[in-house]
Amino acid sequence: MSDTLLIDLHVQYIRNLGNNKDDLSYHMTAHRLINGVYWGLTALCIMKHKEALDAQETIEYVMSCWDDEAGAFGPHPRHDAHILSTLSAIQILATHDALARLNATRVVDFVLNLQQPSGVFAGDAFGETDTRFLYCAVSALSLLGALDRLDRERTVSYLASCRNFDGGFGRVAGAESHAAQVWVCTAALAILDRLDVVDVPTLGWWLAERQLPNGGLNGRPEKLEDVCYSHWVLSSMAILNKLTWIDSSALTRFILSAQDPEGGGIADRPGDMADIFHTCFGVAGLSLLGYPGLDDLDPVYCMPASLIERMGLKTGWKALPRREG
Amino acid sequence: MHGVRRARETREVRTARRERERAMLSTYLALTDDILSRKKNKDWSRDAFDLTTQLLSTHPSVTNPEFYTVWNYRRHILTNGIFPRSSPEEIKELLNDDLAMTAKVLKVHPKVYWIWNHRRWCLEHIPDSPDYANNQAWRRSAWERELFIVEKMLDADSRNFLAWDYRRYVLASMPVRRSEKAEIAYTTKKIEANFSNFSAWHQRTKVLSSLWASGEVDRTLSLHKEFELVQNAMFTLPEDQSAWLYHRWLIGSGDNKAILEREINLIQTLLDEQPDSKWCMESLVTYKRLLLDNHLPTGSQEKTTAINQCRTLLGQLEEIDPMRRQRYWEMGAQLKV
Numbered sequence: 146m147s148d149t150l151l152i153d154l155h156v157q158y159i160r161n162l163g164n165n166k167d168d169l170s171y172h173m174t175a176h177r178l179i180n181g182v183y184w185g186l187t188a189l190c191i192m193k194h195k196e197a198l199d200a201q202e203t204i205e206y207v208m209s210c211w212d213d214e215a216g217a218f219g220p221h222p223r224h225d226a227h228i229l230s231t232l233s234a235i236q237i238l239a240t241h242d243a244l245a246r247l248n249a250t251r252v253v254d255f256v257l258n259l260q261q262p263s264g265v266f267a268g269d270a271f272g273e274t275d276t277r278f279l280y281c282a283v284s285a286l287s288l289l290g291a292l293d294r295l296d297r298e299r300t301v302s303y304l305a306s307c308r309n310f311d312g313g314f315g316r317v318a319g320a321e322s323h324a325a326q327v328w329v330c331t332a333a334l335a336i337l338d339r340l341d342v343v344d345v346p347t348l349g350w351w352l353a354e355r356q357l358p359n360g361g362l363n364g365r366p367e368k369l370e371d372v373c374y375s376h377w378v379l380s381s382m383a384i385l386n387k388l389t390w391i392d393s394s395a396l397t398r399f400i401l402s403a404q405d406p407e408g409g410g411i412a413d414r415p416g417d418m419a420d421i422f423h424t425c426f427g428v429a430g431l432s433l434l435g436y437p438g439l440d441d442l443d444p445v446y447c448m449p450a451s452l453i454e455r456m457g458l459k460t461g462w463k464a465l466p467r468r469e470g
Numbered sequence: 471m472h473g474v475r476r477a478r479e480t481r482e483v484r485t486a487r488r489e490r491e492r493a494m495l496s497t498y499l500a501l502t503d504d505i506l507s508r509k510k511n512k513d514w515s516r517d518a519f520d521l522t523t524q525l526l527s528t529h530p531s532v533t534n535p536e537f538y539t540v541w542n543y544r545r546h547i548l549t550n551g552i553f554p555r556s557s558p559e560e561i562k563e564l565l566n567d568d569l570a571m572t573a574k575v576l577k578v579h580p581k582v583y584w585i586w587n588h589r590r591w592c593l594e595h596i597p598d599s600p601d602y603a604n605n606q607a608w609r610r611s612a613w614e615r616e617l618f619i620v621e622k623m624l625d626a627d628s629r630n631f632l633a634w635d636y637r638r639y640v641l642a643s644m645p646v647r648r649s650e651k652a653e654i655a656y657t658t659k660k661i662e663a664n665f666s667n668f669s670a671w672h673q674r675t676k677v678l679s680s681l682w683a684s685g686e687v688d689r690t691l692s693l694h695k696e697f698e699l700v701q702n703a704m705f706t707l708p709e710d711q712s713a714w715l716y717h718r719w720l721i722g723s724g725d726n727k728a729i730l731e732r733e734i735n736l737i738q739t740l741l742d743e744q745p746d747s748k749w750c751m752e753s754l755v756t757y758k759r760l761l762l763d764n765h766l767p768t769g770s771q772e773k774t775t776a777i778n779q780c781r782t783l784l785g786q787l788e789e790i791d792p793m794r795r796q797r798y799w800e801m802g803a804q805l806k807v
Contacts, residue, residue, distance in 0.1 A: 167488055167492075167495070168488070168491070168495075169491045169494055169498065169532075172495065172498060172499065173534055173536075174503075174536075174538065175537075176536055176537050176538055219539070223506045223509075223510070223539075225538070225539040225542050226541040227538070271542060271545070271587065271591065273583065273590075275589045280744065309672070309675075310718070310719045310722075311715055311718075311719075315631075315635075316631070316635055317635060319676055320631065320634070320635050320638070320639050321631055321634060321636075321668070321669050321672040321673075322672075323631060331720070350797070352792050353797055354711060354780060354794075356793050356794070357485075360622070364670040365629070365631075365668065365669075366711040366712055366715060367629075367666040367667075367668055367710060367711060367712055368629065371472070379716060387797075388795075389792055389796040390796055390797040391794065392792070392793035392794075395793060406477060408478075411471050412471070412476065413471065414473075415471060415475065415476055416475060416476055417471070417472075417474055417476055418471050418474040418475070418476045418477075419476070420471040422471075423471075454741045464671075
């Protein structure tokens with residue numbers, strides 16, 4: 146078990162993911178490949194190794210995922226467009242300063258057409274709705290400078306209808322609070338400048354109670370810890386300026402203990418197989434906790450903070466101060 | 471990837487695995503290529519439909535029910551190719567087959583959103599029966615079977631939030647609605663089987679709110695029974711968050727002084743028995759603050775006493791729950807005489 150972040154190993158791990166094209170699992174997970182590229186790129190940026198993946202190659206890959214029939218991006222060439230993969234595409238292009246490559250008019254239309262009468266968004270033409278998709282829509286429109294075309298009132302009123310007595314938010318109206326849904330809802334409200342919808346003391350309490358005696362965070366009461374909540378819970382707390390309400394050293398130790406000290410990458414919990422999703426969210430959590438030597442993460446967009454600030458999109462979140470190495 | 475233990479793979483093991491996987495990989499790539507090419511050519515044939523069945527569920531070595539593009543294609547084949555030349559009975563049979571297939575797949579992949587979505591789509595596309603009188607029975611049996619299946623899923627994992635969400639959707643969509651009182655009985659069963667099942671407590675907050683709002687259940691009378699149920703859970707498992715959260719929902723904004731005082735006394739009794747109980751202390755602070763804010767006159771001796779009690783409890787909480795020390799400290803600093 147390592148008590149430091151094994152940056153070189155993680156960079157190598159992410160770089161190698163693109164060389165696994167002979168592995169069955171690479172192809173079996175093609176339906177979320179573009180998300181994987183976004184997670185990898187974001188983790189690299191936070192670890193200050195953006196150059197580890199070739200920018201041009203990445204941009205061309207994203208463009209190869211364009212679904213011309215739908216006017217948005219799929220997760221891999223020949224797959225159908227979806228709002229999840231479309232947001233990842235926008236995030237990757239924005240990170241590489243290549244937003245000019247996409248047909249913003251068509252993407253914005255794709256996104257806006259997914260809004261339902263209740264204010265929630267569907268993920269694609271088949272109509273599954275989820276506050277995750279609402280976040281994707283709000284974040285995508287914001288990154289594309291098209292928030293003025295959103296029906297804000299309906300969007301916010303749907304978010305408000307998902308709020309529960311415990312301060313949290315669920316997938317849809319009526320659903321149980323879940324830390325990942327709490328993040329998408331609070332982050333969307335932060336982008337829309339409507340954090341007044343959040344009951345901050347109650348939600349701050351609920352989020353603080355996600356920390357377990359081993360330092361890790363769970364996503365709902367009486368569930369197991371998992372590294373990915375280091376992003377869902379911490380980013381929500383950063384948005385509410387409540388990061389001091391948990392034990393940051395214990396959580397830092399937990400995230401570091403879930404690293405694979407030989408192959409690189411971070412797993413859901415110690416001793417498990419690492420993957421790119423948990424690697425990204427583990428590194429994101431460490432950045433918010435002020436881990437030395439990392440770059441700042443913007444918890445609202447889950448992208449490099451310097452980039453979001455340059456784009457003029459920074460909101461009022463607060464991370465812990467960066468510690469000296 | 472969740473809950474998969476790490477196994478160190480040497481170069482030899484990796485080569486051997488890839489060798490084994492090579493045949494599977496080429497089968498998988500050939501099958502997906504065939505399907506995606508047919509999709510591009512708008513092939514709405516039965517052959518294409520059968521290929522999607524293989525990939526999503528029945529192939530002996532390379533099924534992938536997460537490949538949502540293939541689910542999408544399957545639905546396009548049905549609506550554009552197969553339904554137009556089928557009778558309502560045949561369409562119903564096709565959809566029943568898909569429901570049976572996805573039920574099997576869900577058992578292995580209970581948290582794959584795309585499978586739940588496909589079931590929803592099937593249910594929403596059950597056609598009208600050609601025999602008008604039969605219409606109601608036709609739909610009713612499909613939705614009742616759906617409720618049965620989702621309850622089976624919740625028997626296997628009582629916290630599966632996709633299943634709970636889906637259950638709420640089924641309850642709201644059934645042609646003959648189940649009574650909300652029956653839903654209260656369902657949550658009672660789930661809670662009594664496991665007090666830690668917060669998903670069931672949560673569902674109870676939603677159903678009771680609705681019953682109170684409609685006047686079908688008298689709030690005051692039912693509150694009494696709810697407190698009894700939750701107290702049983704609190705006294706049985708005082709370290710479990712689920713019951714305390716539900717208790718907080720019952721207290722709400724604390725507008726009823728008598729209930730607040732009664733519950734404070736009761737929790738104090740539990741704390742006397744379990745002097746290190748964090749949830750007793752945390753709840754006492756919350757409820758005493760509600761008492762302070764809503765019911766105690768400014769400047770009264772009662773108020774000063776309650777504030778001092780909160781300060782003492784917050785000090786103890788800082789000691790026994792140091793992970794959240796800062797929050798308790800801030801709460802203490804906010805208490806004003």
